[in-house]
Amino acid sequence: MSSQNTTETTPSQQQQHTSSSSESQNFEPENTHDYKHKWYWDQRFEKEENYDWLGTFQQWKPYLEPYLTAHHDSKQQVKILIVGCGNSTLSEDMYKDGYHSITNMDYSHTVIEKMKIKHPNMEWVEMDMMDMKGFADGTFDIVLDKGTMDALVVDAGDPWDPEPHVREQTCKMCCEVYRILKPSGRFLQISFSQPHFRKIFLNPKKQDGETNLLDWSYKSIHVDEIGFGYPLFILQKPPFTSLPSTTH
Secondary structure, three states: OOOOOOOOOOHHHHHHHHOOEOOOOOOOOOOHHHHHOHHHHHHHHHHOOOEOOOOOHHHHHHHHHHHHOOOOOOHHHOOEEEEOOOOOOHHHHHHHOOOOOEEEEEOOHHHHHHHHHHOOOOEEEEOEOOEOOOOOOOOEEEEEEEOHHHHHOOOOOOOOOOOHHHHHHHHHHHHHHHHHEEEEEEEEEEOOOOHHHHHHHHOOEOOOOOOEOOOOEEEEEEEOOOOOOEEEEEEEOOOOOOOOOOOO
């Protein structure tokens, strides 16, 4: 379990320990709320070639792989959606590792067009993760988010009682992820956030404030070996199957 501090750590406060870039230029905003705006990402992606938040695939591979391949004999069979793909090397490295059915999605037209040219062997889709009507129900085995919801909650305010508009936005995202997952599919999320804060968003409640809106299972594991130590959240759509355990 992560530290019990009651304040969230922003991406910019931790980036130097958890990211890599081909550029020496600093693209971080003066106001962290800018992480939530499309114009910020379009401007950044126009100049920046690549950037990996929260570590690389090679660092996360031992922890992700048991969940990625849980129901398939071959990596090539796993249908994966990466939300908020940005210009990360994540999907490139996963493809090299044998995952060949990857769809990369981002709402920035700028980065999608650049990445289409850079990696034409994969699918690149311009879409908002809160409205993924371009994908049919039950399309993907895995939806993978590495730091994307973090950008969505930068204006959440009190982490114990987030702003209603942020709850609504993260609820829309989770409902869309749930919809496009196949039965027994998994939503894997890597985050800066501490589990007791992130669970508020990943398990949204119905109007009664008690009952979970989505019937997916929820667990998190803490990975100390990367950066400051970060959680990996694992959510599974029913019917439930045994979650593999990691020995790291």
